[in-house]
Amino acid sequence: MPYTYEYPRPALTVDCVIFGMDASSDLKVLLIQRAHEPFKDQWALPGGFVDMKEDLEAAALRELEEETGVKDVFIEQLYTFGAPGRDPRGRVVSVAYYALVNLDEHPVQAASDARNVNWFSQENMPKLAFDHQLIFQTALERLRGKVRYQPIGFELLPEQFTLSQLQKLYETILGVQELNKRNFRTRILKMGVLKEVGIQTGVAHRPAKLYCFDKAKYEQLLKEKHNDLLKRGLDFEI
Amino acid sequence: MPYTYEYPRPALTVDCVIFGMDASSDLKVLLIQRAHEPFKDQWALPGGFVDMKEDLEAAALRELEEETGVKDVFIEQLYTFGAPGRDPRGRVVSVAYYALVNLDEHPVQAASDARNVNWFSQENMPKLAFDHQLIFQTALERLRGKVRYQPIGFELLPEQFTLSQLQKLYETILGVQELNKRNFRTRILKMGVLKEVGIQTGVAHRPAKLYCFDKAKYEQLLKEKHNDLLKRGLDFEI
DNA sequence: TCAAAAGTGTTATCATTACACCCATGG
DNA sequence: CCATGGGTGTAATGATAACACTTTTGA
Numbered sequence: 001m002p003y004t005y006e007y008p009r010p011a012l013t014v015d016c017v018i019f020g021m022d023a024s025s026d027l028k029v030l031l032i033q034r035a036h037e038p039f040k041d042q043w044a045l046p047g048g049f050v051d052m053k054e055d056l057e058a059a060a061l062r063e064l065e066e067e068t069g070v071k072d073v074f075i076e077q078l079y080t081f082g083a084p085g086r087d088p089r090g091r092v093v094s095v096a097y098y099a100l101v102n103l104d105e106h107p108v109q110a111a112s113d114a115r116n117v118n119w120f121s122q123e124n125m126p127k128l129a130f131d132h133q134l135i136f137q138t139a140l141e142r143l144r145g146k147v148r149y150q151p152i153g154f155e156l157l158p159e160q161f162t163l164s165q166l167q168k169l170y171e172t173i174l175g176v177q178e179l180n181k182r183n184f185r186t187r188i189l190k191m192g193v194l195k196e197v198g199i200q201t202g203v204a205h206r207p208a209k210l211y212c213f214d215k216a217k218y219e220q221l222l223k224e225k226h227n228d229l230l231k232r233g234l235d236f237e238i
Numbered sequence: 239m240p241y242t243y244e245y246p247r248p249a250l251t252v253d254c255v256i257f258g259m260d261a262s263s264d265l266k267v268l269l270i271q272r273a274h275e276p277f278k279d280q281w282a283l284p285g286g287f288v289d290m291k292e293d294l295e296a297a298a299l300r301e302l303e304e305e306t307g308v309k310d311v312f313i314e315q316l317y318t319f320g321a322p323g324r325d326p327r328g329r330v331v332s333v334a335y336y337a338l339v340n341l342d343e344h345p346v347q348a349a350s351d352a353r354n355v356n357w358f359s360q361e362n363m364p365k366l367a368f369d370h371q372l373i374f375q376t377a378l379e380r381l382r383g384k385v386r387y388q389p390i391g392f393e394l395l396p397e398q399f400t401l402s403q404l405q406k407l408y409e410t411i412l413g414v415q416e417l418n419k420r421n422f423r424t425r426i427l428k429m430g431v432l433k434e435v436g437i438q439t440g441v442a443h444r445p446a447k448l449y450c451f452d453k454a455k456y457e458q459l460l461k462e463k464h465n466d467l468l469k470r471g472l473d474f475e476i
Numbered sequence: 477t478c479a480a481a482a483g484t485g486t487t488a489t490c491a492t493t494a495c496a497c498c499c500a501t502g503g
Numbered sequence: 504c505c506a507t508g509g510g511t512g513t514a515a516t517g518a519t520a521a522c523a524c525t526t527t528t529g530a
Contacts, residue, residue, distance in 0.1 A: 002243065003244075003245065003247065004240045005240065005241050005243075005247070005249075006241075007287065008241040009241065009247040009248070010250050011247060012247060012248050049245065050248065050331075052248065052329055053322050055321055056318060056321075056331070079315060082288070083294075084293060093288075093294070093333075180493075180495095181509090182493090182496095182512095183492070185510080185511090186492090203501075203507090203508080203509095204501070204506085204508090205508040205509070206499060206501050206509045207508095207509080208508080208510085209510090401483090418521070418522095420483090420485095421521080425518095425519085438482095440529090442479085442480070442528070442530065443481040443527075443528055443529070444480080444481060444483080444526065444528045445527075447483090
């Protein structure tokens, strides 16, 4: 059942960079091994065509669920890649998304079909098909940039977490050796967006306090800060 | 000459939010009055279809030049809008870009064809066609966010500018009443990315020093700052 | 000599950094 | 009772905010 148009149209796909983190505090990315040409047997980002009646983000969410069985996670549009030569089969424009998943709370099923699916450590990625290396690199830079001024890092942690876990998360994402524990804690607590919710059990050392991210508080603070900015000035970075 | 595909494909367009600023320090946006249905006679963002062999950014630059005669300006991808109902004629996905133009150095020609083209003050916009209000709003938020941590504001100013002009620019973009002159100057000069290049002439008051943005210096500082971050920590905003 | 805008000095307060140290638990 | 991480005190330094003031020009 062919579809005919007066002018030629590029094909439209979505691709997803799915970041995951588990108790090991290692940042991982979900990849799929291609079963067909082009780039047969190479690893690639999960993705596929956008249905005609489906929103772009809905398409990304659908792909995400099809590949991983995961729902209700943070997802955000990353960038649209449309260089004419990026797919050898013809003009394909891809709207890329990135998602953040906590692997302990959202255990990932292998995809139902025969394809080979795997989590790769961010530092240990195979060569990727198409321009997916560029897409992944863009997503990593976005994550690194955004984590510094928006509380999206919490999406990678379980609901309740310790300050050490949170610190390791920042160290991992930013690729930093080791942040100063004292200063990290002072800062993050002074922000006032963490709520104490309990205490660790069953560890062979002093149990840590458990915190959760207080979204309501965060949004209230955002508003106040915005008003402040309007009233009294700005804070540049360089 | 029809084009036929096995599966249906959305149409792909680019739309441009073109911000301009002139000596009046007013932030303006370029709009086009539609000559045909749908939304006949309403104002809309300039845009059009992507050619099959053309990169997305190239398409945006082409539209920009066709509408304004302007080349060599800052342009950046904004977001891709693809909600199923956004165009009444069918599924149209639009990759939106935003551009920053200094209207004194890049005087804008009216478009060659019969269409009505006009600059509107950002505070005084007409109702826009399609979802262009949303696109514009997204662009404004991006500009406001980005101007605080990247030196893109300079793109709206002439090559040489005074600190007062720069301050007005920030006040306009951020929608702030009035920033503190002393502190603004201390901060922006301490960053070390402005180079003194001369002195104002022909004004009926004390002539101001002229500065230009020192891009090389900026990039050097960025690198140093990045190393710093890697070494010793991070600076969150909330 | 006046209006208009450019440009500077200074201080109290707050945030950041860099240390070293103590605490609670299970094995 | 000790290894292991959790958690805190503090002081020097640097950044920010809030003032009011002086300077230079053309008309």
